[in-house]
Amino acid sequence: MSSKANPGGLAFFALLIIWLVQRLIAIASSPFYGFLGESTGERIKRRLPLTTALDKGGGSEVTKVLPQIEVDIVLIKKEILEAIIQHAREDVPLECCGLLMGQGNLISHLRRMKNALQSPISYSMEPRALLRFFKELRSLQLIHLGIYHSHPTSEAYPSSVDVEQAYYPDCTYFIASLRSPSVRAFSILDRTVQEKEIQVID
Numbered sequence: 001m002s003s004k005a006n007p008g009g010l011a012f013f014a015l016l017i018i019w020l021v022q023r024l025i026a027i028a029s030s031p032f033y034g035f036l037g038e039s040t041g042e043r044i045k046r047r048l049p050l051t052t053a054l055d056k057g058g059g060s061e062v063t064k065v066l067p068q069i070e071v072d073i074v075l076i077k078k079e080i081l082e083a084i085i086q087h088a089r090e091d092v093p094l095e096c097c098g099l100l101m102g103q104g105n106l107i108s109h110l111r112r113m114k115n116a117l118q119s120p121i122s123y124s125m126e127p128r129a130l131l132r133f134f135k136e137l138r139s140l141q142l143i144h145l146g147i148y149h150s151h152p153t154s155e156a157y158p159s160s161v162d163v164e165q166a167y168y169p170d171c172t173y174f175i176a177s178l179r180s181p182s183v184r185a186f187s188i189l190d191r192t193v194q195e196k197e198i199q200v201i202d
């Protein structure tokens with residue numbers, strides 16, 4: 001076998017190297033892979049309009065423009081929250097339940113309801129008692145804002161039955177747990193549970 005250099009082969013090899021270098025330069029300066037000056041400059045410019053918008057109106061305005069995570073807040077009078085806990089304690093070992101009303105989004109009134117199931121793991125309200133409640137609601141000109149019940153032995157989180165039977169999408173569902181004493185509030189809409197922040201009003 002001959003080991004002599006083949007001039008044609010060398011020329012082909014040199015062309016291949018040149019082509020590869022050209023490809024590398026093209027890739028490096030393309031917008032997608034860009035890490036050479038020109039394309040980096042382009043990307044910074046695209047961000048500029050946002051920065052300009054944030055700077056308008058002075059630094060204090062910036063937070064109003066920035067996206068924020070929305071957390072639903074429920075307002076409840078202190079005595080009402082305490083009455084929920086009191087009711088939960090009195091009815092141990094059974095689950096207690098009741099209805100909450102108020103104005104705007106402030107819960108200011110509570111009505112204890114009888115747990116028709118008399119059960120430690122579930123609750124139900126009698127239809128006639130519900131009718132009486134809605135009559136009273138109208139006469140007081142208040143809004144039905146919430147429903148509460150207790151979990152004597154489990155966490156303050158809606159059970160699968162609670163989610164299934166959440167018939168009032170506009171209401172806040174309060175659950176008082178006696179296992180690790182706490183009260184938490186939730187909205188339950190289309191079987192989706194979302195916790196609300198409880199803000200207690202004196």
Ligand SMILES: [Zn+2]
Pocket residue numbers: 149150151157158159162175
């Ligand atoms: Zn429950």
